[in-house]
Amino acid sequence: MQRARLIAVTAGAVGVLVAVPAAAVDSGLGAPGIGDVYYPDYGNGGYDVSHYDLRLKYQPVSDQLEGTATILATAKQDLTRFHLDFALDVSAVQVNGQDAKYVASGGHELVVTPPSTLRAGRPMNVVVRYSGTPSKVKIDNLTPWQRTVDGAVAANEPEMAWWWFPSNDHPLDKATYDVSVAVPDGTKAISNGVLTRRTSQFGWTRFDWRVSQPQATYLATLAIGKFDMRFATTKSGLPMVTAYSDNLGSAAGAAKASVERTGEVIEWESGIFGPYPFDAAGGYVPQTNVRFALETQTRSFYSPAFFARGSNLYVVVHENAHQWFGDSVSVASWRDIWLNEGFATYAEWLWSEKQGEGTAQQLADFTYAFYPASSSFWKVKPGDPGKGKEFHESVYDRGALALQALRNTVGDAAFFRTLREWVAAKKYGNATITEFVALAEKVSGKQLDELFKTWLFTSGRPAARPAAHAARLTASAPERPRSWERIHRTHEHLHGRP
Template sequence: MRHRLIVPGAMVAASLLLAVPASAAEPSPGAPGVGDPYYPDYGNGGYDVSHYDLRLTYQPKTDELNGTATLLATAEQDLSRFNLDFALDVSEVRVDGKKARFATSGAHELRITPAEPLAKGEKATVVVRYSGTPSKVEVNGFTSWLRTEDGGVAANEPEAAWWWFPSNDHPSDKASYDVSVAVPDGTQALSNGTLQSKRSEAGWTRWNWRSRAPQATYLATLAIGRFDITTSKTDSGLPVINAYSKDLGEHAGAARASVERTAEITEWLQGYFGAYPFDAMGGYVPNTDTTYALETQTRPFYSPDDFADGSNTSVVVHEMAHQWYGDSVSLKGWKDIWINEGFAAYAQWLWSEDQGEGTARELADYAYASRPADDDFWKVKPGDPGPDNQFHSAVYDRGAMALQALREKIGDKDFFALLKGWPRQHEGGNADVGDFVAYAEKVSGEPLAELFDTWLFQPSKPPASAAGLKAKAAPEQPESWKKIHTADHPHH
């Protein structure tokens, strides 16, 4: 995937913001990052957010966003000061009703000093009033706000929140959300979860969305523009809301023919991954000039490009598989991206098999045989690919091969029990690659460290005999390959 990533070396050193407490008994500043080695200044230390309440007003003609964000947080240490990740202009900050001092620091740090320090375990209400033109705000040379002819979209990975709400921007701090957006009549505002209400007054319509389940900041989405919206319910009664830009042109038919099958595909995925973990589902296709899809929680974002060659249910399978692998169970750190992408890619392999377009085994054999041992593809380690290679095709394709190798090793009974058990074991939480390896060994009763090391951590092509892969010298390309292969159709 041609995805812009921030190189950690280009970031402002976290040490510039750290302070050494005078004594253990005195409150100290929260760290300006959570310590993720891929992105040292993403997220913040010293507190945990349980809920975001975002009340916004947006003018599509000018791309002007005004907002008030209310964060419910708990101090995890005695705090004299703490940071939020944010890039728009802030006019006022209050902590527990009292005005707080604030300043900006680094590329996207809002540094807040409350009138009174927070004690460890204390619950705090943080209110931030802000405004700005998101498309004109660049952080380290880029913007994650996708400006469209009729509005704007927030959908990107590993960061998107900075351009529309202040947050603790790391997947390790998940929260529930209320997102309320006022837009001019005739314009629609989409977000995650369920639509609680919609009210019009004086030429403006306010859309109120709620996400009850824990949600990572990068999975929160906002899409404003002119959409055709379809609504229905699943057989179990869950609301399904899909939306399509009125300006999709020739892509409109293929987009609808794909995304309208979301409920059906989700029902099929439940057979492999267990009960769907959220209270709503759907998808949306704005008219963006992008080449990726993203698993924004309950309502994935799709690019028109995903449907350039016709209907594409495979990409819907990928993003909906993420609702279990990536959204409900989120990574602990960005190096654990394989737990998201390897499994979503493997879900596409299972769908291919179901549709008679190539079995998972045939796809694994083709993926293995089509790249010679000296291909740079094999130098990328899916279990720790590095920040520049998070969305490399090896994380997806070699990551899915690793799962096929695991399936060959432990057999279908344990493998499919593992696929269902993992999301149930960690529902609503976070996990890393080591956690998955340990769980796989527990379920199968077999030592698997060597297998995972071979497929996920060695910068070389595994031997053909590894875990029973039976690759031919030149196997026939499965029919589904071109829609699945990330180099041709990138997606998260």
């Protein structure tokens, strides 16, 4: 067993300690993983990325992607070798203007050997030229790159970048982005942030997108196809881009009726959580057979399955709540996923309150009663669900129950103050559940260890529902809130996320 040294990894504005093999630090070899407890080979050690510049060309007919990625980073230690997470074919790598050696290793590692040692604290300029057919690349039998009838979509969690750009693929290493994509005329290319330019030449149209605030790699998205793209401005002046595949069929109307209200949802959420953290907003609905949604930063991805039965504001509320909880404040480890999904689910409960379709307490009562004590639902611990169970329904629903328990224990004033202080203090950084518990205790002046242990870290149904006086349910089942069916059906899709 290798010894491990704890080193500080700069993640946005927050330093997070992760375990990195000491041999890698001492020998100048960047570690092939950033130290995640669930996914130890995700991300890489030895450097910190500040910016990705991606210049791409995509042919929908053949699913052929060509790209040049320029990665601006800083060495965190002396480096004679470092890793990038990537799975397509590489034709050349340069480091600081000089040709570098490279070799593919394992399923998603590109090992780069620069011509000379990269010194700690000095800038790294890495250029990778590559090409490939993303849909043909399988890693652990996984191909999250989605082919569509007229293009493709890159949207998945916790891994997606490997299929379209080389990166340090872990939420601990956020960066800004410029994504420039050339596609055949008549085809659209959608990504995160602000559309800064669109140009056409020789039968190709190039779309240039810019992300000015730090973004985790899995939140970077790309959608190519025939889209109805719409440009608007929210009430507070925020630019908003929405897009809908021309091939949505009967779901098109409901999709537009839902996603076009993104500005309204963001304005409402800003009143609860604090100022919206980014300079753009929106969402897109491609023609795809997958059945999940994802909070891709500033421009959420929605499967048309969410709108098959009509409009659905709850999924729009959920994914946009993630812009605060998950995108701006990102997990330090995938074990901390409750900080994303429990909070986004609770935002749905708050929306239900606003709409008069059931209070958060009524939803908590019904959720607690809906899953009997014998249900496997209660076996998964939201605070540590286990690898592969990050999107189990317990993380969402029991995760929201934990927040209702907190709200009842500390009162509305302290509860909502905690949420606002949390997103303000951790803005653009990373965080752990332990840090949230500490803040909740500081704001409320209460000892909360037992509460979080009960709702997040103990297998089995808690003896009492989350109510102001820890009341047990009466013999009669609680009345089902009007919002329950829509929320529950929405979550059935969300839990199906790869």
